[in-house]
Amino acid sequence: MMGDPLDLLALEDELSAAERETRDRVRALVDEHVRPHVARWFADGVFPLDLVPHLAEAGLLGMHLHGHGCAGRSAVEYGLAMAELEAGDSGIRTFVSVQGSLAMSAIAKHGSTVQQERWLPAMATGDAIGCFALTEPAAGSDPASMTTTATRVGDEWVLSGRKRWIGLASVADVAVVWARASDPADETAAGAGRVRGFLVPTSTPGFVATPIEPKLSLRASLQCDVVLDDVRLPADAILPHHPGLAGPFACLAEARYGIAWGAAGAARDCLDVALRHAGERVQFGRPLAAFQLTQAKLVDMALEVSAAQLLALRIGRLKDAGRLEPHQVSAAKLANVRSAIDVARTARTVLGGDGITLEHSPMRHAANLESVRTYEGTDEVHTLILGRHLTGHQAFR
Template identity: 90%
Template sequence: MTGDDARTADPLDLLALDDELSPTERETRDRVRALVDEHVRPHVARWFADGVFPLDLVPRLAEAGLLGMHLHGYGCAGRSAVEYGLAMAELEAGDSGIRTFVSVQGSLAMTAIAKHGSPAQRERWLPGMAAGETIGCFALTEPGAGSDPASMTTTATHVGDAWVLSGRKRWIGLASVADVAVVWARAVDPDDDARPRVRGFLVPTTTPGFAATPIEPKLSLRASVQCDVVLDDVRLPADAILPEHPGLAGPFACLAEARYGIAWGATGAARDSLGAALRHAGERVQFGRPLAAFQLTQAKLVDMALEVSRAQLLALRLGRLKDAGRLEPHMISAGKLANVRSAIEVARTARTVLGGDGITLEHSPMRHAANLESVRTYEGTDEVHTLILGRHLTGHQAFQ
């Protein structure tokens, strides 16, 4: 590549990673990027400021095949892991809240039904969810059981021909706008002497005793919905239980899908922050020169570009492994931990390049940085993923 070619190439693609993608993968990425440019970027600052999630965006996400896009059948797109990851990166380049909606709907709620549900349950719920006509949520976390879901206190008791659910859930994405909740509870059967096991239940949110209240005010993920959920003797038919994979392996399989998407999504937030800083540095003139001409600014831009490139390489490696059926849980933890950590630093550094203007919603980096504080916490905190990797390296369980 000549010097002129290097200057005309995309400066954000430092390592020509575009060459590593197939035409189909690039088409998926570009299509989702165009959707975000047209329907998210012009409005996201106001959504964030007002603390609202744009429900009118859901049909567009569905039309683009983004809801349960990694699943097959039932109206789902059946796309590859890399295509799914590229889509998550583009959505989070718009805002973490938009990617979170797609993740909760597809990687959590729809995946739970697809992996653990009966044929009848899949037929009932998945087509409408893929079409965006039905919204789902995934209720695992509790006020006293975040990183330690094994200590959950929500119960499901078998009474006659029904199940009765009681308990509390917290930080449940989409719960107040959802039509169906995948609720995880300790199942207690009076006729069974076995130890209670964690089971999943499909709870229509109109069921008496189910109540979801948005958590407000928030300083992060403001263009998204997270709720407190109360289950007050919610009575369900016997076939509401997800029949497959009892125990914590059930929800953990769904969390693995969501964590994989986060490893990609963080690269989008980081890339968008770098782009904002690079544009500003080229336009802003101080002391008679653009900021981009100063050594300290260039050092910041280079450091950010290296972090973005490393994060993209890691995400792509995870995607190739997933498509090959070789992705392991500790690898997902490595991607989620490293990429979110890098993205936060990139967003914060990008804000410094923007100066005082960087604290306004006219620019994206500080919004991304605020959102990423939530992203680093949900689907496993930094500490949890560190311990997962520590266990893999040493063979010793350090959670307790």
């Protein structure tokens, strides 16, 4: 009996029953709550906050974290969920990634027990939303050049600076803000101006988040400019563990992992749409799928999708085994997003003129993936990470 024609390599056989259940459950959620509405969200530039309870109920917020109400699912299950969410829209996967892989991960990895108990249960249920404020107007790929400061004044920290492209900041309840910390009474890491993380309730005076508009990509999502104008925090607002850029980089690795899976999901959705359209659209007396040039496009896309899925699954297995290395995450993020953009653009050509409408997903995916290609490390950054691994030479500066 013929199986799924999109599963060229029978990858279904590589998944456990639990992994298939997670995938199918998230796919059903996307079919019910995302697909019927996402074109309008994208057209109107709206992030659907009423979707958050559904994501929380499905256990998707911090789903790969353990304890504090988090689902504690495997890396592969998390990846499969990200693929299904991004098959719906990159903006929806971005929400789950910012909430879980960045903000919640930062608190879980670097926070105190009190901080974890204060925020993680509420974030897992969607009752609190978080954001992750690392990038600045002049410090994107080079976070070491950040200028945001945190100065110890008596029993308080005072934060000043600007951040840019901060997902969810305008709707967040808490921001994980990275700043250069200085404590006149401390000559150790904080006193030396080392990068530290701080938990900033967004209701704190001096914290202002403004959505960036207009955008041509990730329109069903929120990215913001953030101003920190002498934001005063208690002494215990600092994340106590892992000072330095290793702190945010550990969170970025989690987000990049999810992106590799998400991009594969977006690509598969584009192929699915193109294949169905080619079978239904009749020209010159035959369906488009019967023409050699169309078949060549479909085959090229199917090969790219299969390779992306294999790569995502491989790094997922490595991550579950505790063996995943940063350069491997870079390889998957770089390769899969590149492939997904190519698949989305090719799928649009199969759709002809109808492909530019929001009735079909490929052009929306292509636009979104331009943002995904840029955030959590540009092509250039990941290329240099891989170049360093191959040659042993640092070429960033």
